[in-house]
């Protein structure tokens with residue numbers, strides 16, 4: 001079947017099998033491998049992407065279900081050459097180690113901040129409670145999201161190039 | 169990599185069209201709502217429908233409507249929407265208690281109340297909630313609409329009275345005054361299915377005695393509400409002794425099985441303790457002063 005979906009602001013039309021899961025559509029069909037794929041059982045949350053602005057586990061959504069909807073992946077987090085404050089926050093506060101859970105964590109954080117620009121620690125922990133990080137122990141992730149809340153416009157000043165340098 | 173077996177997919181845009189598609193594609197056609205029970209089952213090949221009829225565009229199924237004597241909830245209403253609704257929280261705090269502990273926020277963005285009831289998982293939290301609130305379930309059939317009491321919807325684990333060519337369209341919860349309700353669940357970790365859970369609904373008389381009461385248990389081997397609860401504790405003043413009596417009745421009624429979530433005596437203990445807690449909170453919420 002043919003589906004037309006908006007992914008990171010660009011309309012894409014592809015032939016897909018109805019049984020194709022969104023996570024595989026993004027990774028294998030569109031080559032957007034920033035969306036990670038872990039447990040495959042709707043538990044770990046590493047496959048989280050935004051669908052119409054809300055976090056969803058893309059291993060438990062059919063690609064066909066996104067026809068006519070907007071999907072945003074980690075590749076769509078930065079705008080132009082500018083990092084999203086959430087990305088900047090994960091750099092500033094060391095919110096990642098291996099990076100496996102990071103794309104999903106950042107997208108959930110973006111959705112949270114869009115809804116609630118000044119979340120406290122409890123709210124942040126609640127928002128990411130469906131997502132597992134095996135590395136950082138969540139404290140730095142929470143701090144990263146807080147950093148983004150406190151610097152909503154900060155990232156606008158830096159560009160991707162700057163982002164590639166590890167901050168002191 | 170888990171992939172469902174091949175199937176055909178079609179989207180419906182109204183209840184009438186859903187019924188038409190279910191009839192046209194025959195016995196192996198299933199509706200998909202949030203897909204958070206159905207897709208995992210399809211990935212494990214525990215379910216192999218030939219056709220999926222996607223009802224996510226059926227806007228008429230996604231609503232919360234207050235009427236003087238009842239709240240009507242469309243079957244496609246998401247867990248997240250129920251949790252975000254102040255109206256639902258005010259009228260039926262038990263729904264918020266339960267929603268807070270169903271899966272996690274991301275799963276709650278997709279899963280729906282109709283899908284939860286349609287799945288009829290014995291560990292499903294909203295079934296107990298609907299049981300104690302004495303919900304009515306509206307089912308659209310090719311011949312028209314029928315309304316079932318919640319007790320008649322569930323035929324057993326994973327089996328409901330909603331036939332293959334029918335659709336659950338609405339859940340109706342009766343609104344009563346001096347009514348309180350609560351739900352409490354013990355889980356192994358955040359977002360997990362219940363080790364055990366209990367829900368209660370209490371109506372108090374003007375003099376503060378218990379006029380009506382129902383208690384339901386999740387994952388404890390009890391179909392529907394705990395029998396005998398009303399007879400045992402109605403027309404009495406709420407007290408710790410009364411809650412203890414209710415806890416004993418609930419524990420005796422429960423028939424838990426030992427599994428990776430715990431042994432039988434532990435689960436029976438939870439039936440007792442959780443029943444006391446949800447009754448206590450329901451009474452508080454119904455606006456009564458509990459004698460010290």
Ligand SMILES: Cc1cc2nc3c(=O)[nH]c(=O)nc-3n(C[C@H](O)[C@H](O)[C@H](O)COP(=O)(O)OP(=O)(O)OC[C@H]3O[C@@H](n4cnc5c(N)ncnc54)[C@H](O)[C@@H]3O)c2cc1C
Nearest residue numbers: 201202203204205206271279280282283284286292293336
């Ligand atoms: C990781 C995880 C943890 C979870 N934890 C919990 C938990 O703690 N407690 C809990 O209660 N649930 C839990 N769930 C289940 C979750 O609440 C599901 O979303 C819900 O049970 C099913 O809703 P759905 O809309 O996704 O249904 P679907 O998966 O789309 O459908 C489920 C079944 O219902 C049928 N159906 C759907 N809509 C209708 C309708 N309108 N009329 C008739 N039949 C219909 C479908 O054909 C299918 O057979 C969990 C799920 C996951 C993935």
Ligand code: FES
Nearest residue numbers: 038039040045059
């Ligand atoms: S891969 Fe989707 S939740 Fe784990």
Ligand code: FES
Nearest residue numbers: 097099133134135
């Ligand atoms: S950074 Fe490694 S899993 Fe989270």
